[in-house]
Amino acid sequence: MIETIEKDKIIYFRKNLSNCVNVSKKVYTNKQLIISNFSTKKQIGFITYGKASIIKTDINGNTTIMRELKEDDIFSNLFFQHSEDEIYIISNNETEVIFIDYYNILKNCNKGCPFHNNLVVTLFDLLIKDNRKQNEKIELLSQKTVRDKIIYFLKQRMNKDKVFKVTTSYKAIAEYIVVDRSNLMRELNKLEKEGTIEKNKNTIIIKK
Secondary structure, X not given: OXXXXXXXXXXXXXXXXXXXXXXXXXXXXXXXXXXXXXXOOOEEEEEEEOOEEEEEEOOOOOEEEEEEEOOOOEEEOOOOOOOOOEEEEEEXXXXXXXXXXXXXXXXXXXXXXXXXXXXXXXXXXXXXXXXXXXXXXXXXXXXXXXXXXXXXXXXXXXXXXXXXXXXXXXXXXXXXXXXXXXXXXXXXXXXXXXXXXXXXXXXEEEOO
């Protein structure tokens, strides 16, 4: 039910976006910079197709993938402009982004369209949920051990039956939780041996 509501909001947002606010579109090739926290312009972006990654580089040069973005995901540099670390978004393949100027969306609609307020509410609702995902990643990275990271990651993504569906490679999962793939597989095997999880080809069942 929640997924249906979110999908309806995204459809509404895409359908009405260009009717009452000025937007710009840009297509990026693989590994192009889309936006960073050092950008002076406050923007909101919406991916219409393609994939991208939010990446953080700290003062020591350590790089962390904060989040993977896909079609219909929304992002903004509003939430990380005050970070001391460099946070930026790069495309992972050909990716189209619709940009909205932050201050533009807050202005009264000159066209007097009836859905402008609803559009603003929908936009900020999606942004709040996006920020929640960012905070989840921060919480993940704050886990002290590889084991703790894995358990947190699985529990955040398991369904009501405590099943995590493996829809990507273990290498990608390892990169997301910032561990070596070999360490990830070693800890998964340990968790399986002790009965905490049951690992199958495309699923991981959380038993404890």
